[in-house]
């Protein structure tokens with residue numbers, strides 16, 4: 247007879263008269279308990295052994311239980327002190343007895359709450375009595391604690407229940423398996439068993455030496471699950487960005503490109519954002535220390551923007567009555583929106599003067615000093631865009647969004663009036679989250695004010711927007727937490743399994 251090595255090792259440790267526990271077998275064979283258990287069940291299937299199971303409850307003293315086993319239960323200590331103070335003859339002062347007992351902190355309450363219950367005496371009106379017939383030597387709880395501390399078993403379940411309620415003991419269930427040799431096992435052992443070295447892999451050497459003839463091969467498990475293999479793939483956010491670009495190019499837009507770190511001039515000043523606007527502080531934007539300022543700003547444009555800030559535009563124009571410093575405009579920040587790119591392109595600075603109609607977009611990263619939560623990160627992708635044409639209206643703006651979002655299966659966009667220093671009118675866009683049903687903000691838009699367009703030299707209308715790519719993703723796939731999609735806490739399974747539909 248041949249048996250796998252670990253089964254044979256177990257079999258050889260067994261006797262027919264006395265059960266051997268799995269723990270003992272593990273210690274003898276040097277195998278892990280799981281391996282021994284597995285081997286024992288295999289042997290049982292072949293009729294060579296019997297496996298029996300017994301569940302036992304182990305009782306263990308908690309730290310508090312161990313302490314009382316040594317020093318006595320608080321109520322017993324209180325009783326003994328009360329006796330010393332003669333409370334068996336005449337009621338004693340409670341404070342005095344407690345003081346003399348050496349009980350401290352919570353022990354005092356424990357002693358008081360168990361004292362009368364266990365018949366040690368009465369407590370009330372600031373006095374304590376001690377029942378002369380009470381006998382701590384017969385206190386079942388104290389006796390049980392002492393037995394447990396000495397490693398002896400306690401059979402009385404009621405007492406154990408009581409001790410468990412007092413957190414003095416913990417009970418754990420334990421299943422012990424034992425293995426005994428059957429008659430068949432004895433016979434098999436006597437007639438000799440060889441260890442079978444099961445071969446998993448046929449090697450060229452085995453073929454050459456002819457060793458394969460005697461080898462015993464492991465059987466194939468044709469039902470085993472195949473290992474899952476996941477390859478690399480483009481991140482879903484990037485896939486969606488590509489999709490957005492395709493859609494916008496399909497709608498006749500060209501792509502803008504430009505610096506992530508840019509002059510405040512392009513990020514804020516060209517947008518008619520007053521230099522003392524609260525969004526222009528380090529609370530909201532990340533400022534660069536170096537380089538200290540931008541090199542190439544078109545001087546005439548700087549003059550016209552300064553003028554718009556000071557005096558407004560047109561005959562009835564009115565500017566901000568606050569200072570405007572060129573140094574501030576030249577300082578460099580990480581862009582908080584990609585509207586800086588729109589300003590660069592509309593001014594003619596990037597691709598020369600533009601003639602209407604024109605459409606431009608970008609899908610690029612922006613940076614904000616936000617508080618990170620389920621819907622905010624410090625950086626995100628903005629879908630920037632603008633259309634330059636004669637006589638644009640809010641209908642054109644809404645129509646463009648309706649067409650754009652419908653390409654992603656989103657057909658219930660809502661618009662709410664909003665305020666931006668650079669657009670009038672302005673609208674925030676909202677979409678309904680497919681899982682939570684909540685309305686979430688997905689973008690901001692409007693028609694540029696003359697104070698923005700005139701200095702840029704643009705003479706017709708321009709409607710523009712900034713949409714959040716991550717929010718589009720939330721609406722498309724039902725993500726509830728942006729941190730599942732990017733960053734160190736991202737959910738890899740979700741990223742692996744989500745497919746961007748094209």
Ligand SMILES: N[C@@H](Cc1ccccc1)C(=O)O
Pocket residue numbers: 582583584585666669689690691692710711712713
């Ligand atoms: N810059 C705005 C979006 C926007 C762009 C252009 C016009 C109007 C609004 C934002 O980041 O929220």
